[in-house]
Amino acid sequence: QEQIMQLAQKLAGYTLSEADLMRRAMGKKKREEMALHEEKFVNGAVERGIKKDKAEKIFSLMAKFSDYGFPRSHAVAYAYLAFQTAYLKAHFPEHFYAAVLSSEAQDAAKVFKYSKELRAQGINLLPPDVNESYSGFTPLTGAIRYGLAAIKGLGQATVNSVIEARKAGPFKSFFDFTERLAQGLNKRVLEGLVGAGAFDSLKSDSRELHEWRCALHNSIDAALARAQRAKRERMQGQNGLFGSAFEDGDQVEQPLSTGVSWTRSQLLLAEKAALGFYITGHPLGSYVDLLQTSKAVKSIELPNLTSGVRVSIGGIISDLQPRTTKKGDRFALLRLEDEAGGTKCVLWPETYRKYSTMIENELPVLVTGRLELGEDSPPSVIVDQVQCLDAILKAxxxxxxxxxxxxxxxxxxxxxxHLINTHSGNCELMLETAVDRDLLVRVKVSSTLRVERSEKLETALRKVGCKLSVEKMSLASGGV
Structure with a gap:
């Protein structure tokens, strides 16, 4: 197309804008406009010493070329790009996906989509790391490191500060990080980094990951305060006789705050808040056996089923949207997410009235209802029953x-x-006692006597010399 424009300019005296108009007319096959341009082109060429029949032949060649040249030139370019892309994906998958993920870093849904492709190819998507991550996603051998810029709440200026600060050496601790990076830090930024797992590589004790991240989260206020003190001291030059209390090499490491530890579910929720999806696991991982026994299907299996069949699906509630019908009745739409994706679920007024006080975002549930499949729409489920997975397990x-x-x-x-009656619940009870050194006897308590397991019950039982433990009943032994 650019060559067509150059011919019009050099042979017929077209201006750049006039040549562009002729190019458009040819590209879109506008015959009336092309006839006008033919006259203009031939006259302009004759004025510049080209014979009329030669000018007409040149224009005819250009018009004929436009019938196939314009679309085919695009096809060649796209085919060449497709070949390059396919070659990179086949032979350098880590580099290919790192580039794709970096380009889609702000779209959590697409990052999640590509992360599933990675796992299918045996490539790990590693959490972000303050000592190893860069702004974009980094290709490694058999893995890709998450980019800092993809963490929610982290601006590019903060990301650049992290990368610049560690040029002086890797961060040794959480407090070392906050003191060396006082500029641009705030509570939201640190919550995002902690939730995303960006400090996990600094863990040097035997704490579980959820305990570690919880301790970091509880220490954010103290870390920010300490960083501000260090910054003020450096600015004021209050080194004193023995130097700064925060001087490199002499710093006394502050212990992380303690408190009630996160659960595994809380860790994953913080991860999703920071990244937009779960990276180290999925909340449904704790319910695999239960879902299998319940014959729950996965979201990816729904398109292969028959519309109208009754299905059960396990997942995490997200995007809960209570709405009102034209008659004023309340109903709800929600998305049920599992490891493979998500499913749209509808709770019409009668069902919503029954479960409205129970359902909430991030709740793991088992829903049952009628599957609806449309030609141009994703699968959806008209729900008539909702069960909390934790309640099922506890029972x-x-x-x-x-x-x-x-x-x-x-x-x-x-x-x-007395204690059983005081702490009544849904759990079946078994009494165990030692008849002699090598023989334990168990007696099942009447099904009318069930308990609710709690720390208070365990403490009270210990006071009378009893010890409480919990076992999972075989899910296959009874219905859910």
Whole structure:
């Protein structure tokens, strides 16, 4: 197309804008406009010493070329790019996906989509790391390191500061990071980094990952305060006789704050808040056996089923949207997410009234209903039953109570019965006692006596010499 424009300019005296108009007319096959341009082109060429029949032949060649040249030139370019892309994806998958993920870093849904492709090819997507990550995603051998710029709440200026600060050496601790990077840090930035797992490589003790990230989260305020003190001291030059308390090499490491630890689910929720999806696992991982026993299908399997069949799906509630019908009745739309993707679910007024107080975002549930498949729309489920997965699991717990030999068994059992009645619940109860050194006897308690396991119950039982433990009942032994 550029050559057509150059011919019009050099042979017929077209201006650049006039040549562009002729190019458009040829490219879009506008015959009336092309006829006008033919006259203009031939006259302009004749004025510049080209014979009329030669000018007409040149224009005819250009017009004929436009019939095939314009679309085919695009086809060649696209085919060449497609070949290059396919070659990179086949032979350098880590580099290919790192580039794709970097270009889509702000779209969590697309990052999640490509992360599934990575896992299918045996490539790990590693969490971001303050000592190893760069702005974009970094290709490694058999893995890709998450980019800092893809963490929610981190601006490019903060990312650049992290990369610049570690040129002086890797960050040794959480407090070392906050003191060396006082510029641009705030609570939201640190919450994003902690939630994303960017400090996991600094863990040097035996704490579980959810305990570690929780301790970091609880230490954010203290770390920011300490960083500000260090910054003020450096600015004021208050080194004193023995130097700064925050001087490199002499710094006394502050312990992380303690408190109630996160659960595994809380870790994953913080991860999703920071990255837009789960990277180190999925909340449904704790319910695999339960979902299999319940014959739950996965979202990826729904398109292969028959519209109208009754299905059960396990997932995490997201994007819960209560709405109102024209008649004023309340209903709800929600998205149910599993490891493979998500499914649109509809709770019409009767069902919504039944479960409205129970359902909420991030709740793991098992929904049952009618599958709807459309030609031009993704699968959806008209829900008529919702069950909380944690409640199902808890109902399947078997509480085992180890009862010691007692001088007055009747008094002991009266105390135990009182505690069972005080802490009644849904868990079945089994009593266990040692007949001799090598023989344990278990007796199942009446199904009318069920307990709710709690720290208070365990403490009270220990006071009367009993020990409580929990076992999972076989899910195959009964219905859910």
């Amino acid at each position: 399947r717990e078997l509480v085992v109570l180890r009862v010691p030999q007692a001088p007055d068994p009747a008094e002991l059992f009266d105390s135990i019965l």
